[in-house]
Amino acid sequence: MIPDPKGYKVLVAIPGIEEKTAGGIIRPDQLRRQEEVASIFGYVVSMGADAYQDKNKFPNGPWCKVGDWVIFRSYSGTRLKVEDQEFRLINDDTVEAVVDSPAKIERAW
Numbered sequence: 293m294i295p296d297p298k299g300y301k302v303l304v305a306i307p308g309i310e311e312k313t314a315g316g317i318i319r320p321d322q323l324r325r326q327e328e329v330a331s332i333f334g335y336v337v338s339m340g341a342d343a344y345q346d347k348n349k350f351p352n353g354p355w356c357k358v359g360d361w362v363i364f365r366s367y368s369g370t371r372l373k374v375e376d377q378e379f380r381l382i383n384d385d386t387v388e389a390v391v392d393s394p395a396k397i398e399r400a401w
Contacts, residue, residue, distance in 0.1 A: 297340040304334025328370040333394040
């Protein structure tokens with residue numbers, strides 16, 4: 293069921309937003325949904341065949357690989373859900389950074 297990205301697209305899975313904050317405050321459903329939509333983190337699931345193949349644009353090679361956690365601009369890409377898991381199809385040049393884990397990083401509002 294998971295889409296197979298084509299061309300220069302990168303498929304990233306968006307982590308779910310916890311119902312409670314670290315301090316135990318319950319986040320309302322609407323707020324959790326807004327945070328998911330504005331998410332800046334994703335787990336690279338797969339890449340299209342042309343992702344990072346443009347040697348002029350990516351002279352040092354790919355910016356990320358399958359299995360990386362990446363940061364990208366909020367609201368970027370095509371959003372979709374498959375069985376309650378949100379995904380985004382983003383352009384290869386949308387990736388801004390690779391991180392070990394998004395657990396200790398949060399989006400600044």
